[in-house]
Amino acid sequence: MAVPSGGEGDDRAIWLERFHAGDRDVLEACYREHFRTVGQAIGQVLRGADRETVVHDVFVDLLANANLRRGFVGGAFATWIGVVARNRAVDYWRRYRREGALDEAATEGAPSAPAERMEEDVGARLLMAQFRSEVLPEKWHTVFEHRFLLGIDQREAARRLGISRTTLAYREAQVRRLLGRFARRGERSRR
Numbered sequence: 001m002a003v004p005s006g007g008e009g010d011d012r013a014i015w016l017e018r019f020h021a022g023d024r025d026v027l028e029a030c031y032r033e034h035f036r037t038v039g040q041a042i043g044q045v046l047r048g049a050d051r052e053t054v055v056h057d058v059f060v061d062l063l064a065n066a067n068l069r070r071g072f073v074g075g076a077f078a079t080w081i082g083v084v085a086r087n088r089a090v091d092y093w094r095r096y097r098r099e100g101a102l103d104e105a106a107t108e109g110a111p112s113a114p115a116e117r118m119e120e121d122v123g124a125r126l127l128m129a130q131f132r133s134e135v136l137p138e139k140w141h142t143v144f145e146h147r148f149l150l151g152i153d154q155r156e157a158a159r160r161l162g163i164s165r166t167t168l169a170y171r172e173a174q175v176r177r178l179l180g181r182f183a184r185r186g187e188r189s190r191r
Contacts, residue, residue, distance in 0.1 A: 012074070020069050031059055034081050041082040045089035049158060049165030054092050056166075058085050131182045136175065143171040148179075 018026045035055070042054050058081075061068055072080045128149065136144055146157040147168075158168040
C-alpha cells in the first residue's frame with residue numbers, strides 16, 4: 001500500500017494505522033518508495049560502505065521498532081524519513097570518530113607489558129591458534145586475522161580483503177559465534 005500523499009482523509013488515517021502496526025505491505029511500500037530518499041539523506045554525511053550500512057539500519061529499525069514508527073504522526077513521510085536517516089548518519093559518524101579517538105588514546109600512552117602479562121599473552125596466542133586450527137573454517141581465517149588478531153577496523157579490513165563491509169560483518173558474526181562456542185567449551189573442560 002503506497003504512502004498516500006495530500007490532505008487528510010480516510011485512506012491516510014488507515015495507512016497511518018497500518019504503518020504504526022508494522023503492516024508488511026505498508027513497510028515494503030515505504031522501502032520501495034523511499035529507499036532513494038533515505039540514501040540521499042545519509043549520503044550528505046557518509047559515503048561507500050558506511051552509507052550502505054546506515055541505509056539498511058534505518059529500514060531494519062523501521063521494521064523492528066514500533067516506537068520509531070509511532071514517531072511519524074502525519075505530514076510528509078519523505079521529509080520525516082529523511083530527517084530520521086540523516087540523524088542516524090550523523091550519530092554513526094560521531095560514534096565512528098569517537099571510537100577512532102579512543103583507539104588512538106589507548107595506544108599512545110600504553111606502557112610495555114610486565115613479565116607476568118607476557119605469559120598471559122602467550123597463553124592467549126596459543127588458544128587463538130588452537131581455535132583457528134581446530135574450529136575456524138579456512139574461508140574465515142583472513143577475517144579472523146584482520147579483525148580479531150590485528151584489530152583492524154571494519155572499513156579497512158573490508159578494503160584489504162576486497163569484500164563489502166556487509167559481507168565482512170556477516171563473516172565476523174560467524175567467527176564470533178564459533179569463538180563463543182569454543183570459549184564455553186574451554187570453560188566446561190576447566191571445571
